[in-house]
Amino acid sequence: MIRLHNVSKTYAIKGRRDDGSAPRTVQALKAIDFHVPQGQIHGVIGLSGAGKSTLVRCVNLLERPTTGTVAINGQELTALSGQALNEARHGIGMIFQHFNLLTNRTVFANVALPLELMGMKRAAIRERVTPLLELVGLADKASQHPAQLSGGQKQRVAIARALASRPKVLLCDEATSALDPQTTGSILALLRDINQKLGLTILLITHEMEVVKSICHRVSLISGGELVEEADVGDFFTAPRTQLGREFLNDFLKLEPPRALIERLEEAPGEHSHPVVRLAFSGDAVSTPLISRLARECGVDVSILQAKVESIQERTLGLMIAELMGSPAKTREALDYLESHDLHVEVLGHVQRDD
């Protein structure tokens, strides 16, 4: 539904060239290839400045990519301009971090705006807007102005407005970043609802793992203008493949070994050291008493430093930071045992034995 091929975006930086060389440029996006199938909610997560916003703006050509092609529903947007591009944009809804509602229009008139732009008749507009306001739960606010609404209500109006032209695709640019956690939850629930009801394809960018966790099917990780990792959300939360992915996950789960322990961690195993491991288990492994089996079958004691169970959509994910106490041979055996039971095992380091 959304297909980006080799999309890059380079900005020229204003200013004098001191050495007479080519103008200085910043590459915000580097050769992005990317596909979101029909009906999917795809998240793009990254730190600020990673290129998330540029990426989502390239999809509806608010920013025209320097190279590459963007196609929506098989139509190549990058080949269009002027009126043809405007018409194609009627098929793409977009919502923003700061809502961007017109302050001098009522809620009703805000939702009606895209339809007016399409040249729709007044009666037809009314027929279209009223059910949308009901869908987002604001039918009673139709004649109020945005200034009278809360942040969450404003974003609901923006969602109704984005849906008014019956788009196939919805772009969300940090749509919940200006909202409190509770309101974020209700906006995300609304997005999930319209994804299911209307079969809408949603591309959302965010810096919040919570958003990805609660509504995305797939997630891409963006860093330095490149997509460094792409995975199903369940896989991403159990076993991110990149260092940045792990940092996002640890930050989200707040699962770091205690500070005192980090200082004692050594990279290489010593003769008298224990491995400290991060275990991630999902699926059947969650309900299996692996730790006590480890003690019985491998003769290794396990000291649990931190543990957490999260449910990521339909999947349950367990995470644990633990020290494995035993001789090097025994702990090696224990690690093999864990890996053979589909656990994702990451050795964080080794600590000297106290005994």
Add this chain to the structure above:
Amino acid sequence: MSSAMIDLILRATLDTLYMVAVSGTIAALIGIPLGVLLYVTRPGQVLAQPVTNAVLGVITNIGRSIPFIILMVAIIPFTRALVGTSIGTNAAAVPLTIAAIPFIARLVEGALNEINPGLVEAAQSMGATPWQIITKVLLPEARGGIFTALTVTVVTLVSYSAMAGAVGGGGLGDLGIRYGYNRFNPTIMLITVAILVVMVQGFQSLGDYLVRKSDHK
């Protein structure tokens, strides 16, 4: 005070209102579009035209930098060609209009500049044409700012029209100078000033009311 004097004051008040109304209306009709043009042709705006923008900017600045009293005299041939005379309220309305156009244009440009650029971006994402962005986003969102600009302009025109009186333009300024100043009649002088004060107060209150009424920020 004689009834003839009262007639004179009434007549002068109506003349002033006439000059302000005619020049204000025509200047708004030209100045608002010019202000919009100054804004939308800026680099990075919906109809970015850097050259047009620079040319319009220079013309506007020239218009704004000429002192009104000099402008009034300098364009007498143009005024005469346009309204057939260089004396009277119609003749005074010409330089008043010309002075007010760049004034309004810059104020309107400033009002548009206050609009959150995200609103334009949102409209673009909905497939709005530049014309639709101007008529459905920029002008309605700047409504309050444009009313403020027009209020400032009308108040300025009231005082400029008094200046026009000095060169035979008619109106309260003319009355104040001829009867109050030249004939040493402090009563007339005070009355004309008092009427001007009331007029300015009235226009300001009306403007404030319209701004409040039109703006939902």
